[in-house]
Amino acid sequence: MGVTIYDIAKEANVGVGTVSRVLNNHPSVSAETRDHVLAVAQKMDYRPNASAQRLARRKSRTITAIMPYITNYFFVELLGGIQDFLFERDYDLLLYGVNHPKQIETYLQRSLRAGHSDGMLIASIDLPPDYTQKYLKNNFPIILVDRFNENFDSFFVQNVEGAHAATRYLISLGHTRIAMITGNKETTPTQERSQGYLSAVGEIDTVHNAGIFYPVLESTNDGFSKDAGCEIMKTILTLPEDRRPTAIFVASDIQAFGAMHALKEAGLRCPEDISLVSFDDIELASYYGLSTMRQPIRKLGVLATERLFARMDHPKLEPLHRRFTPELVIRQTAGPPPSRYRNV
Amino acid sequence: MGVTIYDIAKEANVGVGTVSRVLNNHPSVSAETRDHVLAVAQKMDYRPNASAQRLARRKSRTITAIMPYITNYFFVELLGGIQDFLFERDYDLLLYGVNHPKQIETYLQRSLRAGHSDGMLIASIDLPPDYTQKYLKNNFPIILVDRFNENFDSFFVQNVEGAHAATRYLISLGHTRIAMITGNKETTPTQERSQGYLSAVGEIDTVHNAGIFYPVLESTNDGFSKDAGCEIMKTILTLPEDRRPTAIFVASDIQAFGAMHALKEAGLRCPEDISLVSFDDIELASYYGLSTMRQPIRKLGVLATERLFARMDHPKLEPLHRRFTPELVIRQTAGPPPSRYRNV
DNA sequence: ACAAATTATGGAAGCGATTCCAAGGTAATA
């Protein structure tokens, strides 16, 4: 089929070793020979065979990223951070996008084939325990993003603290009847953010927890969707007004969009009637004036990839855990409660 | 390092050929031998070496997708379509996300290495002419998405017709002073959509083209951004009211969001003061009531990938060109012009 | 019961690179 280094060697009257050295910029080749071989390679339209190089070098110059197609924004932003870094290093990216939870197992299995890639980034996925063992045993370089595992490098935001800060902010505005809208119960962000929320409302006697609301439908995904947010808000609005929360901490921007929609449909205004603070700070949040907790997503991607390369070079590094504190971005969806409900 | 089929062969007292056949489900192995080999492989925690398989099989079971990080939505949606298809076929996806135009050349170059991947999807990128030649010469399977090239399979939407339909819709509502907001001049969608727009406004004598507005700043990307849309709208709003358009065809949803923002800031309402129709129908368009031209993005991804597999099986297929007609989705951002400007 | 066809198996020869080792040639040192 294609031109091989043997063809070049023959044509250029040198050995294959020399051709290989020229192609890899090895120093011990005379300038003369180098130029000649290069000229021949060019003339013959030589293109190296990546598979053969991978086998011989025992390196794939490829890394794998596995992540769910959660919100578009998170996905793209993280990917952008990763890819910028890889481009500089001349590495390729194998992407396993998870549309359905059952795909995770398959993908993790594939990633275990030797020579498949040199390392892996696992984002927003809880690593199954048996795979924890497998990766540890193989000493395969992996980095967790947006999740914590003590055995592996982990880069994640402090969900508990962030949720706590968001709720505290609502309290500081004078709200005393606060609720939370969140994703499916079994997801990690839901659990951690709920915890932060509960601790904040529990701290002050005059503040009531008006309830934590989960998506009703058992959806295939994590429940962090516009529609879920909309449905949940509708449910909340069926409450009699004197028991209805005046402020809601929404666990994701995308749900907050849905919630705002439901408010608008019900003829209620935000923040005049109900205040919202959410979590993520996706691109459109700024645009629609959502007050939210900002996560440094792109930064997470870049730093995690950087660490992956460090680990590929030095497999024996101790696990590193870096936590990032989300930052409150104040915009227009949260304000004081309606005067009739104002602080005692 | 790892366990090879030779290790298994020795341990199981069989030849390597037999081990390979077992692992590949080749029919001519006795059930007995098969079970035994499988048991040994399992026991030794054998994991095949992907690089060696690629080299020996002369197949990488990988395809490459190269596409710009344009709007998040387009990107993710297309990728989702591609990946769903690949998952079924047990193929891997190598992703080249383009953040900056200069990366394109590098990526195309890499894709040309033999054994790198078995085929490629090129989305929303105009193929440089010299690469057209290279791919043709190599007979490397490539499929174009969202772009047309007569030499290759192309899956694309009819921009001209779509823009024409959008503009006609505004005209049908009674508008006579219409403008267009679009991306950078040199991009294909801008050119094609402008053409459709111009032909529509040119068809009727009473309708005036109030101008095609491009992004002011020379941005590194294509100009289809929220900010660009916002800036352009601000410029338009500086026009004296009797020369200001009553309707605008915006070449992308994302710019329309920016334009709506500018309108709101200026205290104008949509559609009461100015009507908008845009293009793309990204996820949030439905949510914010944007009237727009819908592109079947995911479908494009699935069909293109399907075709890529057909081409990998039969490299000699004639180029196939499939055009998709965008569909007008009527929501709330377009209505009749203010009464004082209503039709003569 | 014997030839022919079928089924299982072992193992050598690839796939196309990298890399190490031996060796030839040249220059430097004494």
Place this chain on the structure above:
DNA sequence: TATTACCTTGGAATCGCTTCCATAATTTGT
């Protein structure tokens, strides 16, 4: 001039698989 050191070079061995070919063992047909 002899010895040592260094720079280039050729080519065999290797990476870990697949696959083809030859052969042995078994089954089928007559």
